[in-house]
Amino acid sequence: MATDFLTIQRAIEGDERALRALWSQHAPHIDAVVRRLAGDPDLAEDIAQEVWIQIFRALPTYRGESQFGTWAHRIAVNRTLNALRRTRRLTKIETDMDEETVSVEHTGDQAMLRSVIDAAAAKLSPGARTVFVMHDVEGFTHEEIAKELGITPGGSKSQLFKARAKLRRLLAHLVDAPSTGTGQENAAPAY
Amino acid sequence: MQHLPIERLAELADGEPNATEQLHLAECAMCAAERVAYMRVVAMAADERRRIAPPVTNWGALSAELRNQGVITTKAETSARKVFIAKVTRMAWQVAAGFGILVTGLVTGRMSAGMPLRTALAMGVPDSTSGMQLAMNTDDFTSTASAMQVLQKAQQDYERAMMYLAKYDTSTSEGATQAYRTTLAALDEMAETSLKALSQSPADPIINQVYFTTLGARNMTLGKLAAALPVGARLSRF
Numbered sequence: 001m002a003t004d005f006l007t008i009q010r011a012i013e014g015d016e017r018a019l020r021a022l023w024s025q026h027a028p029h030i031d032a033v034v035r036r037l038a039g040d041p042d043l044a045e046d047i048a049q050e051v052w053i054q055i056f057r058a059l060p061t062y063r064g065e066s067q068f069g070t071w072a073h074r075i076a077v078n079r080t081l082n083a084l085r086r087t088r089r090l091t092k093i094e095t096d097m098d099e100e101t102v103s104v105e106h107t108g109d110q111a112m113l114r115s116v117i118d119a120a121a122a123k124l125s126p127g128a129r130t131v132f133v134m135h136d137v138e139g140f141t142h143e144e145i146a147k148e149l150g151i152t153p154g155g156s157k158s159q160l161f162k163a164r165a166k167l168r169r170l171l172a173h174l175v176d177a178p179s180t181g182t183g184q185e186n187a188a189p190a191y
Numbered sequence: 192m193q194h195l196p197i198e199r200l201a202e203l204a205d206g207e208p209n210a211t212e213q214l215h216l217a218e219c220a221m222c223a224a225e226r227v228a229y230m231r232v233v234a235m236a237a238d239e240r241r242r243i244a245p246p247v248t249n250w251g252a253l254s255a256e257l258r259n260q261g262v263i264t265t266k267a268e269t270s271a272r273k274v275f276i277a278k279v280t281r282m283a284w285q286v287a288a289g290f291g292i293l294v295t296g297l298v299t300g301r302m303s304a305g306m307p308l309r310t311a312l313a314m315g316v317p318d319s320t321s322g323m324q325l326a327m328n329t330d331d332f333t334s335t336a337s338a339m340q341v342l343q344k345a346q347q348d349y350e351r352a353m354m355y356l357a358k359y360d361t362s363t364s365e366g367a368t369q370a371y372r373t374t375l376a377a378l379d380e381m382a383e384t385s386l387k388a389l390s391q392s393p394a395d396p397i398i399n400q401v402y403f404t405t406l407g408a409r410n411m412t413l414g415k416l417a418a419a420l421p422v423g424a425r426l427s428r429f
Contacts, residue, residue: 162201
């Protein structure tokens with residue numbers, strides 16, 4: 001659904017119905033971005049509210065040069081990263097991937113709403129998950145990620161490839177071709 | 192045979208191998224299979240971007256904060272309401288004028304056909320009791336503001352009930368997911384149509400109600416559909 005200019009104009013003027021229309025239309029996608037980056041659903045809920053407030057406060061600066069959804073998506077990523085930094089979840093951005101991280105367990109509805117890759121990504125270290133989500137899910141370049149996270153593009157690549165390697169192991173049951181199913185753990189070549 | 196390093200294979204999921212690597216991949220089935228596995232991981236991640244799910248935020252809490260911060264202004268609401276009231280008043284006058292012309296025409300016509308004025312008037316004016324009946328149910332409202340409040344509350348109650356059902360109603364039947372997908376497609380069409388109508392008449396509370404109710408129902412159906420899918424299944428389209 002496209003967002004019409006009139007709704008945005010009314011939202012800038014502070015019309016609740018217009019603001020609500022924007023939220024209703026875009027929340028399924030914006031909140032999903034926040035949830036993926038945050039990893040933890042409770043934290044995602046708090047951050048998502050902050051994100052929306054930021055989006056609405058920044059509305060007067062929206063010039064219509066890109067789709068509203070794209071513009072809001074950028075704010076969502078930026079604001080979520082700031083919030084994560086505040087919660088010190090990104091302090092170990094260069095964390096060694098071999099270090100085991102505690103997986104987040106979810107039950108009931110939350111587990112139902114979570115995809116396999118989303119659940120697997122939750123087992124990565126916060127820094128690696130952020131790079132993976134930003135690059136492979138959200139489509140950021142390594143240069144953009146480096147700028148956002150204050151790391152080098154090389155560091156971003158290194159984190160990404162380590163994250164992929166770990167995910168490949170975690171998702172072996174889904175990504176291994178049937179013919180290579182030898183029953184061996186991870187079914188990876190013995191390097 | 193020297194296999195390609197794991198990290199290089201992970202990189203080759205969306206990168207191009209050099210000539211030496213290409214030769215190796217052509218000869219080594221294990222490395223080739225590994226590269227395919229990494230490609231699948233990357234494809235799954237890309238697919239994740241299209242996944243849709245019910246929002247984690249809720250409008251009640253968000254609007255309260257937006258009001259606190261002055262993003263939602265009562266001025267805008269008041270002005271939108273004034274525009275609507277002015278429009279309705281203008282329409283009411285137009286209807287009243289049309290009605291007056293109709294009655295005058297009827298009475299004049301009957302008089303010109305030789306009917307006495309008293310009889311013509313009695314036949315020309317519609318039964319007042321039917322008009323009373325139309326107005327009867329609206330007597331509960333003391334002002335347009337109170338009517339608007341009732342509408343708003345009804346919508347909020349409806350949405351709360353929908354959210355509750357989305358969260359706790361676990362009854363699903365065979366073929367339920369297809370039914371939810373069909374409902375979602377229909378709700379999207381309704382939302383598109385009501386959004387167009389809203390562009391024409393942004394302050395009309397009825398169109399606003401229809402639009403928000405449709406979006407609320409859409410979110411609820413999304414939740415129901417996501418819950419009806421097998422554990423781990425992705426919802427990226429419907």
